[in-house]
Structures are given as C-alpha cells and as structure tokens.
Amino acid sequence: MAPPVRKAFALRLDPAVHAAVERLASAELRSANAQIEMLLREALEARGYELKARAKARRGRPPKGD
Template identity: 55%
Template sequence: MASKKSFPLRLDPSLYEALERWAADEFRSVNGHIEYLLREALRREGRLPSPRARDQGGGTKDAD
C-alpha cells in the first residue's frame, strides 16, 4: 500500500457531524469519505493525474 500524507485538519463541529453521518451512510470512515470527496472533485475538474501519467512522472493538465 502506498504511504499517505498526514496533516492536521480543523473543521467546524457541525460540518464534521454532517460528514460523519454521510460517511456512515456510505460505510466509510470520515477520513476515507473526505479523501473520496476530494478525489471525486479533483477528477471532475480534470486536476487529478491519470494513473498512467503518475507512473511516468506526469502532472495535471495545468502542468507545462
């Protein structure tokens, strides 16, 4: 398994509670659900490199 970057994240308690309920509905941890939501947003915007580009050292569509 690839290593993951750790960093502190401060959230408004009501936002966390909403994420916690949503994550439970999707059978995910809150951390896993946040990662899923961020990945989907990046994919929608075309900012997530394809797996092949990552293997070849490529970047996002914004990289020149």
C-alpha cells in the same frame, strides 16, 4: 511489498461540516477519513485534475513461502 505511503496532516473543520461528513460516511459504510479523501478526489476530478489510479490493497493472508 510495502503499503503505499500516505501523508498525514491536521485538518480543522467546522463542527457542522464534520458532523455531515460523519453522517455521510456512516451511510456509505466508510470512515470519516476515507469519506473526506473520496470527496476531495471527486472535487479534484470535477475541476479537471486527473489523479493516478491507486494500487488496490491486497487482502487476505500472504502466500506461504517454500
């Protein structure tokens, strides 16, 4: 099963905003990228946009074939 496709794009941020995101991400043990995505999802939900639940990533080794 292929991993879900993710959209990449450049984002220009004020250095102070980026530093705040990095501090928050560090405190919550996330990458800055994951923190930005989480903040965007929260903001969209707060404005009433329902997002589809994403498929959880499968962890560990794939099962052995016969």
